[in-house]
Amino acid sequence: MDPFVAGLPKCELHLHIEGTLEPELKLELARRNGVELPYGTVEEARDAYRFDSLSSFLVGYYESMAVLRTEPDFYDLALAYLARAAAQNVRYAEIFFDPQAHTARGVPFDVVIRGLRRALLDGERLHGVRAQLILCFLRDQSAEFAMATLLESLPYREWIVGVGLDSDERGNPPEKFAAVFARARREGYLLTMHCDVDQENSTAHIRQCLDVIGVDRIDHGVNALDDPELAAEIGRRGLALTVCPVSNGFVTDGPKADVIRRMLDLGLRVTINSDDPAYFRAYVAENLDVVRRELDLTRDELVRLERNAFEAAWLPRAAKDAYLAELETYAGASRAVGAKKGEDA
Numbered sequence: 001m002d003p004f005v006a007g008l009p010k011c012e013l014h015l016h017i018e019g020t021l022e023p024e025l026k027l028e029l030a031r032r033n034g035v036e037l038p039y040g041t042v043e044e045a046r047d048a049y050r051f052d053s054l055s056s057f058l059v060g061y062y063e064s065m066a067v068l069r070t071e072p073d074f075y076d077l078a079l080a081y082l083a084r085a086a087a088q089n090v091r092y093a094e095i096f097f098d099p100q101a102h103t104a105r106g107v108p109f110d111v112v113i114r115g116l117r118r119a120l121l122d123g124e125r126l127h128g129v130r131a132q133l134i135l136c137f138l139r140d141q142s143a144e145f146a147m148a149t150l151l152e153s154l155p156y157r158e159w160i161v162g163v164g165l166d167s168d169e170r171g172n173p174p175e176k177f178a179a180v181f182a183r184a185r186r187e188g189y190l191l192t193m194h195c196d197v198d199q200e201n202s203t204a205h206i207r208q209c210l211d212v213i214g215v216d217r218i219d220h221g222v223n224a225l226d227d228p229e230l231a232a233e234i235g236r237r238g239l240a241l242t243v244c245p246v247s248n249g250f251v252t253d254g255p256k257a258d259v260i261r262r263m264l265d266l267g268l269r270v271t272i273n274s275d276d277p278a279y280f281r282a283y284v285a286e287n288l289d290v291v292r293r294e295l296d297l298t299r300d301e302l303v304r305l306e307r308n309a310f311e312a313a314w315l316p317r318a319a320k321d322a323y324l325a326e327l328e329t330y331a332g333a334s335r336a337v338g339a340k341k342g343e344d345a
């Protein structure tokens, strides 16, 4: 790991809390809850995290969630992520959660969100990482189920900053959820949606995100560059794209570093994120380091990726400015060290 990347103050905007379930915690939760798993060791559990496509990934992903049952389970899951994030100098994170994946198997919404909320409060106190929650709807479920989940979330409105859309995109276009997202907007939630990589009708779906849904952000969205007019519109609106290179490498033909380069060159607000780090075995620092190596990024370009992320964060202006100042201080100190080394040489 490049030391500059390791120390860089980071902002993560595309992270599924269920995707941070490391094999060690999975086994511990299975024991705690008396859930039978088809393996007994950490190595076997890690080996089970194998897939070569989005659909094979999703099968294992939902299977793993069976160990999450109680409020302390969700608390432990989120607090473990925040401790890891703090160790990588993540300063702020926006965390997706999939309530339908839990309520559908009998775990109440209240249990899920209370566990996560308590972890976020303790994460900030114990580890100094601020975080907010984004409720994701499962797009391969019905729009009615999504609407019911949205209504279920309303008593917890103050604990959730926005809503998103994830799971399998094939045959599940953004417009399927137009009424759900319109209602979410009226309730004061900010809006984002997954636009998965190299899926069928990808650019048409991104266009729907802009014109039908009116998103505030796009998750992934790598295929936007297939259509220059679409890319230009994303630029005009200043929409951030939460790109996840290591995840892309698992479920498509590679980390799409060349697309990240073109996004930077076009001045788009591209950000680097980890998606499901326990499954892809790369947290946000490792993702940044992959892009750094693939594109031979300069320190200024790495700083720019994090500046993009803090600018795109769903935070009040003053909070963003405080993080941006911290980032500039880090960058300035590194430039000063570089200049001193130049003098010495």
Ligand SMILES: [Zn+2]
Pocket: 014, 016, 166, 194, 219, 275
């Ligand atoms: Zn994702």
